[in-house]
Amino acid sequence: MNLSHEFGSALVVCFAAIFTGNILLTTFLGMCSFLSVSREVKTAVGLGTAVVFVMTCTTILNWAMYWLVLVPLQIEFYRFILFIIVIAAFVQFIEMVIERYSPPLYYSLGIFLPLITVNCAILGAALFMVIRKYTFMETIGYGFGSGAGWMLAIVAMAGIRQKLAVNRIPQGLQGPGITLIIAGLMALGFIGFTGVLQAQ
Amino acid sequence: MSPAQPKLTARSVTLDALWYSNPIFRQILGICSTLAVTNLVLNTLVMCIALTIVTGLSSWTVSLLRNIMPRNIRMMVETLIMAFYVIIVDIALRAYWPEMSRNLGPFVGLIITNCILMGRSEAFAISNPPGISLLDGLASGAGYSAVLLLISLVRELLGMGTVLGMPMPFFAGPHWDKWIIMVMPPGAFFMLAVAIWILRSLGTTAAEKKA
Numbered sequence: 001m002n003l004s005h006e007f008g009s010a011l012v013v014c015f016a017a018i019f020t021g022n023i024l025l026t027t028f029l030g031m032c033s034f035l036s037v038s039r040e041v042k043t044a045v046g047l048g049t050a051v052v053f054v055m056t057c058t059t060i061l062n063w064a065m066y067w068l069v070l071v072p073l074q075i076e077f078y079r080f081i082l083f084i085i086v087i088a089a090f091v092q093f094i095e096m097v098i099e100r101y102s103p104p105l106y107y108s109l110g111i112f113l114p115l116i117t118v119n120c121a122i123l124g125a126a127l128f129m130v131i132r133k134y135t136f137m138e139t140i141g142y143g144f145g146s147g148a149g150w151m152l153a154i155v156a157m158a159g160i161r162q163k164l165a166v167n168r169i170p171q172g173l174q175g176p177g178i179t180l181i182i183a184g185l186m187a188l189g190f191i192g193f194t195g196v197l198q199a200q
Numbered sequence: 201m202s203p204a205q206p207k208l209t210a211r212s213v214t215l216d217a218l219w220y221s222n223p224i225f226r227q228i229l230g231i232c233s234t235l236a237v238t239n240l241v242l243n244t245l246v247m248c249i250a251l252t253i254v255t256g257l258s259s260w261t262v263s264l265l266r267n268i269m270p271r272n273i274r275m276m277v278e279t280l281i282m283a284f285y286v287i288i289v290d291i292a293l294r295a296y297w298p299e300m301s302r303n304l305g306p307f308v309g310l311i312i313t314n315c316i317l318m319g320r321s322e323a324f325a326i327s328n329p330p331g332i333s334l335l336d337g338l339a340s341g342a343g344y345s346a347v348l349l350l351i352s353l354v355r356e357l358l359g360m361g362t363v364l365g366m367p368m369p370f371f372a373g374p375h376w377d378k379w380i381i382m383v384m385p386p387g388a389f390f391m392l393a394v395a396i397w398i399l400r401s402l403g404t405t406a407a408e409k410k411a
Contacts, residue, residue: 127306184389
C-alpha cells in the first residue's frame with residue numbers, strides 16, 4: 001500500500017470516528033464523565049481537549065505495544081492489563097511534565113487528567129483499534145477522531161445544558177434524566193451522517 | 201449511599217444495593233460499558249452475568265487484601281484485580297461461546313473501567329469483611345442488571361418484536377410497525393432516561409424516609 005492511499009484511509013477512519021461512529025453517541029463510552037462534567041462549556045472544553053490529546057497518544061502507544069510486543073510473544077490475552085497500565089502511566093507522566101513546565105496549562109487542563117484514567121472511552125478506543133485491525137496510520141486517525149468526536153459531543157451538550165438551567169423540568173427527570181434525553185436527540189442527529197459514509 | 205451505617209446486616213446491604221442506592225438510577229454509575237449491548241435481551245443477560253460475577257469476586261478479593269494493601273497504590277491494585285477477573289471471563293466466553301464473544305466485542309474488556317467495580321471497592325469492600333463485601337458486590341451487580349434487563353426487554357420487544365429471539369404474539373405481527381429506532385443507539389438513551397425518570401419518581405419517598 002502506498003503512502004497516499006494509507007493517508008486517505010486514515011482520513012476516512014478519522015471522519016467516521018467523529019461523525020458516523022461517534023464513540024459517545026453510538027457506543028456509549030465515556031458516559032460517566034459526560035454526564036457529570038457537562039454543566040459548563042468552559043470545563044467541557046478543558047476535559048475535551050485533554051481527552052483528544054490523551055486518546056490520540058495512548059491509542060498510538062497501545063497499537064505499538066500490542067502489535068510489537070504482545071502479538072510476537074503470543075500473549076494477546078494480557079491486553080486488558082497492558083492497555084490499562086499504558087494509559088495510567090501515560091496520564092501520570094503527562095501530568096508531571098505539564099506541572100513541571102507549564103503551571104498555567106496544568107491549572108486549566110491538569111485537574112482533568114486523573115479523571116481520564118478511568119474514562120472508558122480511552123480503553124474502548126484501544127480495544128476497538130485491536131478488534132478492527134487498524135494499520136498504524138488508521139490508528140492515528142481513529143485515536144484523534146474518537147477524541148474529537150467525544151469533545152464535540154460534550155461541548156455541544158454543555159452548551160445545551162447551560163441554556164437548560166433556567167427551564168422547569170419534572171423532578172424525577174432533573175440532572176441525568178434530561179441529559180440522557182438530549183443525548184438521545186443528539187445521537188438521532190448524528191445518525192443523519194450515516195448516509196455520508198458507511199465505514200467502520 | 202451511607203457506608204458508615206451502624207449495623208450491616210445481609211438484609212440491609214442487599215436492599216441498599218438493589219434499591220436505595222441502585223447503581224443505575226440513584227448513582228448513575230457504570231452505564232458506559234453495558235448500555236451499548238442492551239438492544240438484545242440475550243446479549244444483555246450475558247453481559248450482566250459477567251459483570252455481576254466480576255463485581256462480586258473483585259469486591260471479595262479487595263476486601264481480603266484490604267489490610268495488607270498499601271494505601272497509596274490501592275487504586276492500581278484494585279484495577280489489576282478487576283482486570284484479572286475480566287480476563288478470566290473473557291477467555292471463558294471465547295472458549296465456550298465464541299459467537300457471543302464476537303457479538304459483545306470490546307464490551308467484555310470494558311467491564312474493567314465500569315465505575316461500579318471501583319465504586320463498590322472504594323466505598324464498601326475496602327472497609328468491610330470479605331463475606332459481606334462479596335454479597336454487596338453481587339447485589340450491586342444484580343441491581344444494575346435488573347434495570348438493564350428491563351431496558352433491553354423493552355428495546356427488543358418494540359424494536360424487533362421479539363424477546364430472547366422468540367417472536368412475541370402481538371409485536372411480531374404484520375399490523376405492528378417495528379420501532380427500529382429502539383434498537384439503534386438513540387433508543388438506548390431514551391429508554392434509560394425514561395427508566396430513570398420512572399424509578400426515581402417511584403422511589404422518592406422511600407429515599408427521603410431513609411435520609
